[in-house]
Amino acid sequence: MELRTYLRIVRSHWLGILLLTVLGVVVAFGWTLLQPRVYTADAGGYVAAVRGDGATDAGSALVAENLAKAKVKSFLDLGTWRSVAENAIEELGIDASPEAVVNRVRVTNPADTVNIKVEASASTPEGARDLAQAWIRGMAAEIESLESSDGASLAAVQLVPGDSARLPSAPSSPNTRLALAIGGLIGLALGIGYAVLRYTLDRRIRSADAVEKETGVAVVGLIPEERSFTPVDRLLPIDAGSSGGANAKLFAVSEAMRELRTNIQFMDVDNPPRIIVVTSPLPGDGKSTTAANLAITLAANGQKVVLIDGDLRRPTVATIFHLVDGVGVTDVLAGRATLEDVAQRVGRAGNLLVLGAGKLPPNPSEVLGSERMRTLLRELAEDYTVIVDAPPLLPVTDAAVLSHSADGAVVVASVGKTTFEALTKALVNLDRAGARPLGVVLNRVPRKGRAGYRDYRYEGDYYQSGKPAKGGSAKSRGEAVTVPDSPADLPGAVSARDVATGAPAEDAVVEAGAGLPAATETAPVVKKAREKTGEAIDGGTRRARRTAG
Numbered sequence: 001m002e003l004r005t006y007l008r009i010v011r012s013h014w015l016g017i018l019l020l021t022v023l024g025v026v027v028a029f030g031w032t033l034l035q036p037r038v039y040t041a042d043a044g045g046y047v048a049a050v051r052g053d054g055a056t057d058a059g060s061a062l063v064a065e066n067l068a069k070a071k072v073k074s075f076l077d078l079g080t081w082r083s084v085a086e087n088a089i090e091e092l093g094i095d096a097s098p099e100a101v102v103n104r105v106r107v108t109n110p111a112d113t114v115n116i117k118v119e120a121s122a123s124t125p126e127g128a129r130d131l132a133q134a135w136i137r138g139m140a141a142e143i144e145s146l147e148s149s150d151g152a153s154l155a156a157v158q159l160v161p162g163d164s165a166r167l168p169s170a171p172s173s174p175n176t177r178l179a180l181a182i183g184g185l186i187g188l189a190l191g192i193g194y195a196v197l198r199y200t201l202d203r204r205i206r207s208a209d210a211v212e213k214e215t216g217v218a219v220v221g222l223i224p225e226e227r228s229f230t231p232v233d234r235l236l237p238i239d240a241g242s243s244g245g246a247n248a249k250l251f252a253v254s255e256a257m258r259e260l261r262t263n264i265q266f267m268d269v270d271n272p273p274r275i276i277v278v279t280s281p282l283p284g285d286g287k288s289t290t291a292a293n294l295a296i297t298l299a300a301n302g303q304k305v306v307l308i309d310g311d312l313r314r315p316t317v318a319t320i321f322h323l324v325d326g327v328g329v330t331d332v333l334a335g336r337a338t339l340e341d342v343a344q345r346v347g348r349a350g351n352l353l354v355l356g357a358g359k360l361p362p363n364p365s366e367v368l369g370s371e372r373m374r375t376l377l378r379e380l381a382e383d384y385t386v387i388v389d390a391p392p393l394l395p396v397t398d399a400a401v402l403s404h405s406a407d408g409a410v411v412v413a414s415v416g417k418t419t420f421e422a423l424t425k426a427l428v429n430l431d432r433a434g435a436r437p438l439g440v441v442l443n444r445v446p447r448k449g450r451a452g453y454r455d456y457r458y459e460g461d462y463y464q465s466g467k468p469a470k471g472g473s474a475k476s477r478g479e480a481v482t483v484p485d486s487p488a489d490l491p492g493a494v495s496a497r498d499v500a501t502g503a504p505a506e507d508a509v510v511e512a513g514a515g516l517p518a519a520t521e522t523a524p525v526v527k528k529a530r531e532k533t534g535e536a537i538d539g540g541t542r543r544a545r546r547t548a549g
Contacts, residue, residue: 017191024187079107089546220439315357328356403435
């Protein structure tokens with residue numbers, strides 16, 4: 001992995017790394033509280049050679065010094081003798097074995113000196129001080145006994161006790177600072193290991209580069225996460241200026257949709273896609289919102305667009321636009337209504353037609369794959385750019401069937417939710433149906449905190465400044481516009497006519513299968529729609545009626 005990959009891992013899982021580091025410090029501190037306190041005191045002495053009477057010349061001094069240096073090394077081992085420990089036990093009245101006392105004492109000799117240093121440990125400061133002093137006295141007595149040949153003559157070499165041991169002011173063990181440092185380092189190592197393991201095992205989509213590398217399909221759009229979207233309000237503004245407050249708040253999403261529109265338009269300059277299916281691997285990836293906002297963005301650019309709700313299982317397009325529900329594409333396919341009877345126009349410009357799902361049939365896949373559906377899409381594509389909101393690819397086959405009749409499919413995936421396995425399987429389903437994947441759109445992209453994604457805040461700050469942009473008004477530039485709260489507020493909205501009047505016989509169903517609702521079931525809904533919207537259709541819709549009829 002590259003350095004930036006490690007930086008991305010740390011940035012993505014910094015909280016887990018921090019928590020594990022803090023946990024390591026806390027555990028280390030708890031360990032120090034459970035350990036017994038040990039105090040250490042040291043006492044010292046030096047080895048001296050005894051010179052004869054009157055030997056004050058330099059030569060005698062040099063000989064005595066060399067003798068002391070030669071002896072001091074051998075005296076170090078004497079500090080671990082049992083006899084020295086017994087002497088200290090007897091002097092201090094210690095209730096312990098000689099072996100246990102020896103383990104509490106350390107005897108050393110600083111380099112190139114004749115000094116001997118004794119370090120003694122005990123559970124109290126006084127005990128450590130007394131043991132160190134008793135030990136140095138015991139070693140001196142033992143050396144004197146060994147160096148005197150008959151026990152009465154003066155020893156040639158002596159251990160002279162130095163300054164008395166000082167009372168320790170703080171315990172030497174446990175070393176709290178060292179323990180905390182080690183605990184923090186261990187916690188940090190565990191945190192980094194946890195982050196790397198999470199990154200390795202996490203198969204959720206995180207970056208556009210990873211998607212293109214894993215699937216071989218281009219990422220044609222990055223839609224940032226927009227927390228202000230709700231199930232009832234998730235559309236870009238329609239018929240609103242580009243400098244308005246609401247539009248400025250949604251600048252990041254609007255700009256992302258414009259980029260997606262541009263990428264689709266220039267995907268094949270000579271033969272741009274006219275029928276586009278928008279789908280996703282699984283429900284909840286935002287395909288319906290993406291399809292609706294893409295249709296709005298295309299219409300804002302002056303193109304004539306038809307948005308069809310191709311999800312005949314869980315339709316949502318009419319609900320998103322707050323339009324009349326219950327009539328739509330299934331009525332057109334069954335011959336009970338024409339396009340102008342059930343299509344509903346959105347926006348003052350009149351470039352966007354929305355065709356709901358209609359009554360839900362028992363055989364959605366057969367209806368969507370029928371010859372009548374293919375004919376309807378081809379005829380609409382002559383005058384409109386057709387956007388079809390299709391069901392997810394993995395639960396049902398409807399989207400694959402629709403994509404076979406379209407110019408291609410745009411697959412919407414959620415960052416941090418959709419897995420590479422799900423996306424790959426969805427693309428495989430398209431390939432098996434002979435459909436063309438136009439590209440992948442990554443939805444709910446975090447605006448910050450993840451390497452590889454753009455930060456939209458800076459662009460948004462410029463356009464939210466309230467200054468009018470150059471190049472004319474928002475209307476002349478084809479900016480996105482607001483959605484009215486109800487169909488009655490739609491200027492020039494298309495009425496849903498009473499298809500029960502003059503409707504064909506009930507046997508007028510799609511060729512692929514039966515089960516579409518009868519015209520008498522649809523009549524009350526479209527009658528209500530006529531009462532709410534009751535507007536005449538314009539010339540463009542009449543042309544669509546002639547083509548679709």
